[in-house]
Amino acid sequence: MQVIALLMKTIKHMLVNYRLDNQLIKGKIVLKVSKMSRLFFISQDKVFSINFPFFVSDTNNELSFYSNDGHEVDSKVTSDVLSILTSDTVLNSGDVIAFADFICDIADYNTGFWSLLRGLLLFEDGYIRYDYDEKYENGFRHPLNHLDIFYGSGSTFKIGLRRSITQDHLMDLLDLETDCHFFENVR
16 A cells, blocks of 8 residues: 555656655655656665656656556545545444545546556555665564565565665666566676
C-alpha cells in the first residue's frame, strides 16, 4: 500500500511540476523510461527504485500518465486511489462490501478505476535500494555499502558491495538496454 501511495504522490508532483525552494530539497526523483520504466528516489546516502507501471506521454513539456489499458492517471485518479489507501473504513473493515462500495462509488464516474486499482494491487514493484549505512555497519553481515532487495522481512536480502556506487551506476545496473553486471565470486 505504501508503494502505491508513493506512486500516486509522485505522479501528483510530476503533474503539477511544482518547484520547491532549494533549502527544502533533500533529494531528487528521476523517472527513467526506456525498455524499463522505473522511478529512482535519490538522497545523500540512499538510492531506491521501484517499477513505474504507467505509460508516459510528454507533450510540450507536460507529462501525462496512462494505465496499461489506456486510462489516464490524472490528479483526480491519484486522489481517488489515495483516498482508498488512507481510509480506515475501507481497508480495515472486516466487511468486503465496504471496500466494494467505495470502489463502486468511484467507478460510477470513472469506468476504468477498478481496472487501474486492481493493476496497482497486483503489480510487481521491483524494489531495490542502494544503502551507505554507517549506523548499522557490521562486517560481512551488514556491509557499509550494500543493495537491499525487497523490503518485507520474509523476503528481503542484502548484496554487499566493496565500495560505494553512484546513482548512475545503479540506474545502469537496472537498465535492460545496457550490458549486464556480474557478481564476482571473491570474498
